Amino acid sequence: MIILKTSDEIECIAQASRIVAECQKVLIGLIKPGMSTLALDKVTEECIRDLGGIPAFKGYRNYPNSLCASVNEEVVHGIPSHRVLKEGDIVGLDIGAIVQGFYGDGAVTVAIGEVDSQKVLLIDVTREALQKGLEQAIVGNRLSDISHAIQEHVERHGFSVVRDFVGHGIGRQLHEEPQVPNYGKAGQGPRLKAGMALAIEPMVNMGKPGVKVLEDGWTAVTTDGSWSAHFEHTITVESSGPPRILTACA
Numbered sequence: 001m002i003i004l005k006t007s008d009e010i011e012c013i014a015q016a017s018r019i020v021a022e023c024q025k026v027l028i029g030l031i032k033p034g035m036s037t038l039a040l041d042k043v044t045e046e047c048i049r050d051l052g053g054i055p056a057f058k059g060y061r062n063y064p065n066s067l068c069a070s071v072n073e074e075v076v077h078g079i080p081s082h083r084v085l086k087e088g089d090i091v092g093l094d095i096g097a098i099v100q101g102f103y104g105d106g107a108v109t110v111a112i113g114e115v116d117s118q119k120v121l122l123i124d125v126t127r128e129a130l131q132k133g134l135e136q137a138i139v140g141n142r143l144s145d146i147s148h149a150i151q152e153h154v155e156r157h158g159f160s161v162v163r164d165f166v167g168h169g170i171g172r173q174l175h176e177e178p179q180v181p182n183y184g185k186a187g188q189g190p191r192l193k194a195g196m197a198l199a200i201e202p203m204v205n206m207g208k209p210g211v212k213v214l215e216d217g218w219t220a221v222t223t224d225g226s227w228s229a230h231f232e233h234t235i236t237v238e239s240s241g242p243p244r245i246l247t248a249c250a
Protein backbone atom coordinates (compact mmCIF):
# COMPACT_ATOMS: atom_id res chain seq x y z
CA MET A 1 0.00 0.00 0.00
CA ILE A 2 1.25 3.47 -0.85
CA ILE A 3 0.77 5.79 2.14
CA LEU A 4 -0.25 9.31 1.14
CA LYS A 5 1.10 11.97 3.50
CA THR A 6 -0.74 14.85 5.13
CA SER A 7 0.78 18.30 4.90
CA ASP A 8 1.98 18.06 8.52
CA GLU A 9 3.70 14.79 7.76
CA ILE A 10 5.27 16.26 4.65
CA GLU A 11 6.71 19.10 6.75
CA CYS A 12 8.49 16.52 8.91
CA ILE A 13 9.88 14.75 5.83
CA ALA A 14 10.87 18.19 4.52
CA GLN A 15 12.75 19.04 7.72
CA ALA A 16 14.58 15.72 7.69
CA SER A 17 15.40 16.24 4.02
CA ARG A 18 16.65 19.76 4.63
CA ILE A 19 19.08 18.37 7.19
CA VAL A 20 20.30 15.88 4.59
CA ALA A 21 20.85 18.69 2.08
CA GLU A 22 22.67 20.84 4.65
CA CYS A 23 24.98 17.96 5.52
CA GLN A 24 25.73 17.36 1.85
CA LYS A 25 26.65 21.02 1.52
CA VAL A 26 28.99 20.80 4.51
CA LEU A 27 30.66 17.63 3.19
CA ILE A 28 31.09 19.09 -0.28
CA GLY A 29 32.72 22.15 1.27
CA LEU A 30 35.38 20.19 3.11
CA ILE A 31 35.98 17.05 1.06
CA LYS A 32 39.49 16.88 -0.34
CA PRO A 33 42.27 14.44 -1.17
CA GLY A 34 43.74 12.92 1.99
CA MET A 35 40.46 12.69 3.90
CA SER A 36 39.17 9.31 4.98
CA THR A 37 35.55 8.36 4.45
CA LEU A 38 35.36 7.73 8.20
CA ALA A 39 36.23 11.40 8.81
CA LEU A 40 33.35 12.33 6.51
CA ASP A 41 31.05 10.02 8.44
CA LYS A 42 31.96 11.75 11.70
CA VAL A 43 31.16 15.15 10.23
CA THR A 44 27.88 13.79 8.88
CA GLU A 45 26.72 12.46 12.23
CA GLU A 46 27.65 15.70 14.03
CA CYS A 47 25.95 17.79 11.39
CA ILE A 48 22.71 15.77 11.47
CA ARG A 49 22.56 15.96 15.27
CA ASP A 50 23.47 19.67 15.38
CA LEU A 51 20.54 20.35 13.09
CA GLY A 52 18.15 18.42 15.32
CA GLY A 53 17.93 15.16 13.40
CA ILE A 54 18.79 11.55 14.10
CA PRO A 55 21.08 9.70 11.68
CA ALA A 56 18.73 7.39 9.80
CA PHE A 57 21.16 4.80 8.52
CA LYS A 58 23.07 4.11 11.74
CA GLY A 59 21.61 0.92 13.16
CA TYR A 60 19.26 0.42 10.21
CA ARG A 61 19.50 -3.35 9.66
CA ASN A 62 22.73 -3.08 11.63
CA TYR A 63 24.35 -0.63 9.21
CA PRO A 64 27.22 0.79 11.28
CA ASN A 65 27.44 4.47 10.20
CA SER A 66 25.57 7.69 9.41
CA LEU A 67 26.99 8.05 5.91
CA CYS A 68 27.23 5.70 2.96
CA ALA A 69 30.44 6.61 1.10
CA SER A 70 30.77 4.69 -2.15
CA VAL A 71 34.09 5.21 -3.92
CA ASN A 72 34.74 4.59 -7.66
CA GLU A 73 33.51 1.06 -8.51
CA GLU A 74 31.42 1.00 -5.33
CA VAL A 75 27.80 1.57 -6.30
CA VAL A 76 25.99 2.18 -3.01
CA HIS A 77 26.17 1.36 0.71
CA GLY A 78 29.94 1.83 1.00
CA ILE A 79 30.83 1.59 4.70
CA PRO A 80 33.04 4.47 5.88
CA SER A 81 36.59 3.35 6.64
CA HIS A 82 40.15 4.55 6.98
CA ARG A 83 40.38 4.52 3.19
CA VAL A 84 41.74 7.89 2.14
CA LEU A 85 40.26 9.71 -0.83
CA LYS A 86 42.70 10.71 -3.52
CA GLU A 87 42.69 13.06 -6.47
CA GLY A 88 40.80 11.46 -9.35
CA ASP A 89 38.39 9.45 -7.18
CA ILE A 90 34.63 9.89 -7.24
CA VAL A 91 32.54 9.32 -4.14
CA GLY A 92 28.81 8.89 -3.60
CA LEU A 93 27.65 10.48 -0.35
CA ASP A 94 24.30 9.07 0.77
CA ILE A 95 22.72 10.49 3.92
CA GLY A 96 19.48 9.87 5.79
CA ALA A 97 17.96 11.80 8.70
CA ILE A 98 14.94 11.34 10.93
CA VAL A 99 12.85 14.21 12.32
CA GLN A 100 9.80 13.50 14.48
CA GLY A 101 9.73 9.94 13.22
CA PHE A 102 9.91 10.84 9.52
CA TYR A 103 12.75 10.14 7.13
CA GLY A 104 14.60 12.19 4.54
CA ASP A 105 17.08 10.49 2.19
CA GLY A 106 19.43 11.95 -0.40
CA ALA A 107 22.66 11.29 -2.25
CA VAL A 108 25.16 13.10 -4.44
CA THR A 109 28.31 11.95 -6.20
CA VAL A 110 31.30 14.27 -6.14
CA ALA A 111 34.67 14.31 -7.87
CA ILE A 112 37.83 14.57 -5.78
CA GLY A 113 40.05 17.16 -7.45
CA GLU A 114 40.67 16.65 -11.14
CA VAL A 115 38.83 13.58 -12.49
CA ASP A 116 39.03 12.20 -16.01
CA SER A 117 36.40 13.46 -18.38
CA GLN A 118 34.47 10.20 -18.89
CA LYS A 119 33.95 10.01 -15.15
CA VAL A 120 32.83 13.62 -14.99
CA LEU A 121 30.36 12.73 -17.75
CA LEU A 122 29.16 9.72 -15.70
CA ILE A 123 28.43 12.02 -12.78
CA ASP A 124 26.71 14.61 -14.98
CA VAL A 125 24.55 12.04 -16.78
CA THR A 126 23.46 10.49 -13.48
CA ARG A 127 22.50 13.90 -12.06
CA GLU A 128 20.62 14.71 -15.28
CA ALA A 129 18.89 11.31 -15.24
CA LEU A 130 17.53 12.07 -11.77
CA GLN A 131 16.29 15.40 -13.12
CA LYS A 132 14.57 13.66 -16.05
CA GLY A 133 12.88 11.31 -13.60
CA LEU A 134 11.74 14.20 -11.42
CA GLU A 135 10.15 15.87 -14.44
CA GLN A 136 7.86 12.84 -14.71
CA ALA A 137 6.87 12.89 -11.03
CA ILE A 138 3.65 14.73 -11.71
CA VAL A 139 0.13 13.88 -10.69
CA GLY A 140 -1.67 11.60 -13.15
CA ASN A 141 1.52 10.12 -14.60
CA ARG A 142 2.32 6.51 -13.88
CA LEU A 143 5.19 5.42 -11.68
CA SER A 144 7.17 3.83 -14.50
CA ASP A 145 7.17 7.11 -16.42
CA ILE A 146 9.84 8.15 -13.89
CA SER A 147 11.75 4.89 -14.37
CA HIS A 148 11.62 5.06 -18.13
CA ALA A 149 12.84 8.66 -18.34
CA ILE A 150 15.84 7.81 -16.16
CA GLN A 151 16.80 4.73 -18.16
CA GLU A 152 16.45 6.47 -21.47
CA HIS A 153 18.73 9.33 -20.49
CA VAL A 154 21.38 6.99 -19.10
CA GLU A 155 21.42 4.60 -22.05
CA ARG A 156 21.46 7.41 -24.58
CA HIS A 157 24.91 8.22 -23.18
CA GLY A 158 26.10 4.61 -23.33
CA PHE A 159 26.01 4.00 -19.60
CA SER A 160 23.85 1.47 -17.78
CA VAL A 161 21.30 1.55 -15.00
CA VAL A 162 21.64 -0.69 -11.95
CA ARG A 163 18.69 -3.08 -11.57
CA ASP A 164 19.40 -4.61 -8.18
CA PHE A 165 18.69 -1.47 -6.17
CA VAL A 166 15.74 0.85 -6.63
CA GLY A 167 14.20 4.04 -5.28
CA HIS A 168 11.33 3.86 -2.81
CA GLY A 169 8.46 5.49 -1.05
CA ILE A 170 9.51 7.25 2.16
CA GLY A 171 7.79 8.46 5.31
CA ARG A 172 7.62 6.86 8.76
CA GLN A 173 9.83 4.21 7.24
CA LEU A 174 12.96 4.64 5.17
CA HIS A 175 11.67 2.19 2.62
CA GLU A 176 7.96 2.20 1.88
CA GLU A 177 5.97 1.18 -1.14
CA PRO A 178 6.24 1.73 -4.02
CA GLN A 179 9.59 0.56 -5.28
CA VAL A 180 10.86 3.04 -7.87
CA PRO A 181 13.04 1.22 -10.42
CA ASN A 182 15.39 3.22 -12.61
CA TYR A 183 14.40 1.24 -15.71
CA GLY A 184 11.27 0.04 -17.45
CA LYS A 185 8.59 0.76 -20.01
CA ALA A 186 6.63 3.98 -19.61
CA GLY A 187 2.95 3.97 -18.68
CA GLN A 188 2.97 1.20 -16.07
CA GLY A 189 2.40 0.90 -12.36
CA PRO A 190 0.28 3.03 -10.05
CA ARG A 191 -0.80 6.54 -10.96
CA LEU A 192 1.05 9.26 -9.10
CA LYS A 193 -1.06 11.11 -6.56
CA ALA A 194 -0.58 14.32 -4.62
CA GLY A 195 0.84 13.49 -1.20
CA MET A 196 3.09 10.67 -2.36
CA ALA A 197 6.62 10.98 -0.97
CA LEU A 198 9.29 9.25 -3.02
CA ALA A 199 13.06 8.81 -2.88
CA ILE A 200 14.20 8.65 -6.49
CA GLU A 201 17.76 7.41 -6.85
CA PRO A 202 19.41 6.41 -10.11
CA MET A 203 22.60 4.35 -9.79
CA VAL A 204 24.54 4.39 -13.06
CA ASN A 205 27.50 2.24 -14.13
CA MET A 206 29.99 3.12 -16.85
CA GLY A 207 30.04 -0.53 -17.93
CA LYS A 208 27.57 -3.34 -17.39
CA PRO A 209 24.63 -3.04 -14.98
CA GLY A 210 25.62 -5.98 -12.76
CA VAL A 211 26.49 -5.46 -9.09
CA LYS A 212 27.52 -7.70 -6.22
CA VAL A 213 27.65 -7.18 -2.46
CA LEU A 214 31.02 -7.58 -0.75
CA GLU A 215 31.65 -9.77 2.29
CA ASP A 216 30.98 -6.88 4.66
CA GLY A 217 27.32 -7.51 3.79
CA TRP A 218 26.77 -3.94 2.55
CA THR A 219 29.17 -2.51 0.00
CA ALA A 220 27.74 -3.01 -3.48
CA VAL A 221 30.32 -2.89 -6.29
CA THR A 222 30.04 -3.28 -10.04
CA THR A 223 30.77 -6.82 -11.18
CA ASP A 224 32.88 -5.54 -14.09
CA GLY A 225 34.88 -3.09 -11.97
CA SER A 226 33.57 -0.07 -13.90
CA TRP A 227 32.90 3.11 -11.95
CA SER A 228 29.45 4.07 -10.76
CA ALA A 229 27.56 7.22 -9.72
CA HIS A 230 24.45 7.80 -7.60
CA PHE A 231 22.16 10.75 -7.01
CA GLU A 232 19.01 10.76 -4.89
CA HIS A 233 16.30 13.23 -3.96
CA THR A 234 13.36 12.88 -1.60
CA ILE A 235 10.37 14.53 -3.27
CA THR A 236 6.63 14.90 -2.95
CA VAL A 237 4.14 14.71 -5.78
CA GLU A 238 2.14 17.97 -5.80
CA SER A 239 -1.51 18.54 -6.71
CA SER A 240 -0.30 20.25 -9.87
CA GLY A 241 3.01 21.08 -11.48
CA PRO A 242 6.47 19.75 -10.75
CA PRO A 243 7.40 17.83 -7.59
CA ARG A 244 8.68 19.52 -4.47
CA ILE A 245 12.33 18.56 -4.11
CA LEU A 246 12.86 18.27 -0.39
CA THR A 247 16.57 17.43 -0.44
CA ALA A 248 17.52 20.32 -2.74
CA CYS A 249 20.32 22.47 -1.34
CA ALA A 250 18.94 25.78 -0.09
Ligand code: MF3
Binds near residue numbers: 058061077094106199
Ligand atom coordinates in the same frame (compact mmCIF):
# COMPACT_ATOMS: atom_id res chain seq x y z
N1 MF3 B 1 19.65 5.68 0.20
C1 MF3 B 1 19.90 4.32 0.56
C2 MF3 B 1 18.65 3.49 0.48
O1 MF3 B 1 17.59 4.03 0.29
C3 MF3 B 1 20.62 4.24 1.83
C4 MF3 B 1 20.29 3.16 2.78
S1 MF3 B 1 21.67 2.80 3.70
C5 MF3 B 1 21.14 1.90 4.98
O2 MF3 B 1 18.69 2.27 0.52
F1 MF3 B 1 22.15 1.63 5.68
F2 MF3 B 1 20.34 2.59 5.70
F3 MF3 B 1 20.53 0.82 4.54
Ligand code: CO
Binds near residue numbers: 167168201232
Ligand atom coordinates in the same frame (compact mmCIF):
# COMPACT_ATOMS: atom_id res chain seq x y z
CO1 CO C 1 17.12 5.82 -0.67
